[in-house]
Amino acid sequence: MSQPSQPYQQPSPYPQGSVPPGLGTPAARNGLGVASLVLGIIGALSGVIPFLFWLAGVLGLIGLILGLAGRGRARRGEATNKGVATSGVVLGSLALVLAVVGAALTFVFVGEVVKELDKATPSVSSAPGAGGGTDSGSGDAKGKALAAGDSAVYDDDLTVTVSEPVAYTPGEYAVGHTRGNKAYKVTVVIENAGKEKFDAGLTTVTARAGADGVEAESIYDDTTGTGFSGTILPGKKATAVFAFDSPAAAKALTVEVGPGILHDTSQWELKL
Template structure:
């Protein structure tokens, strides 16, 4: 009598291919994200996770716990690629932000007058003291090389066409704007105002057939424009403060002129 004996085989353990598949998916998403510099942070996170899962998955393949070697290896490689792209994207993004900030700072600096050491004095050739204000003949020089100069105040006799205020004297000032920059300057935006005496009483601008038109048109690079203004100040006033505002992109500057 013979007996047919069969030894039962142990059930084969289920393959653990999940890490390799996850590494491949995350690696693909991370690499695609890395192609867009702004998403460098997402590419870095996904790439790091994909690389770790890929390496752990390869360990499972070596131990026979998984059989998706190709998928796992591809996931790890894509994870590494995503990490590299994230570094490149971070550099591009930070440089772009830095350039934008520098451009904004440059624009703001161009809109402000230069410091006292770079503000030209009049005929004396010295330096204007910003804490004391500008005086006759001084120039306010801006970062974009726009230069505004106001002359001394001289007595002015308005024509019969002008409206006069009793108890006042009229004075004329010459304003010169020179465009030393590389862009056209819109002179139509220039405005002037004046105050007289220690109390800062508003000095009305004189309009007649000789003065009052103001700046018009455009000043080309390397060119200048000259306009004569006249203001009425109380007869007892000893000073005339003239404020010139070149426009929205430039700060106003003031000149304190002697009169009387």
């Protein structure tokens, strides 16, 4: 009897025991672990730099999330860098802790700075001036305006005095005066009885007129409106004349003087 013929088998081009390309284990997905480690390092370094706590918090949170995801891939056999992902989780957590500590320290520091600025800001009290006016309180300290001739006295021994308003006629080339309105000028005196020189150039003087508080525009001509400039040495004083444009029917002029950014403003209610 004849033997049945065996089917022909084509020989394999690959060595015995080898795995053809494309049929083996897929490439490891290690990107999440690496990204977690990088973000964790940057976040931790940011956490030790003052005022960068916010960056440490953001990077630490992202690094922590990516690290946990990378560890999950490693457990499923999709990644081979479980240790790298774990390091990213640790550094991300550290960055978050540093962010919380940095935020707390920053808030404490800012609070202390604000307290020091409050201490450095001179408070204001009022005192009767040479004009014989009564003590009617500081414009900001007690909610009342000072009278003409009264003085606002600050706790750094700076004294500001505003005189009674005097009607006057602006010069031919004056700026700020409207025809039909009245013009008044006041004299402001700043006396420095403290131990440090005072920068008078930062002093502001404004005014409002009438019961409605309409802004009284400053008038500039050859005799008024130049304001204060330079510094006032201890034991010295400076005087400046200011002029304001007021509606004809106004019965009062409210003058506000702010002697620099470290001093409260004070107000004088001047009868016209």
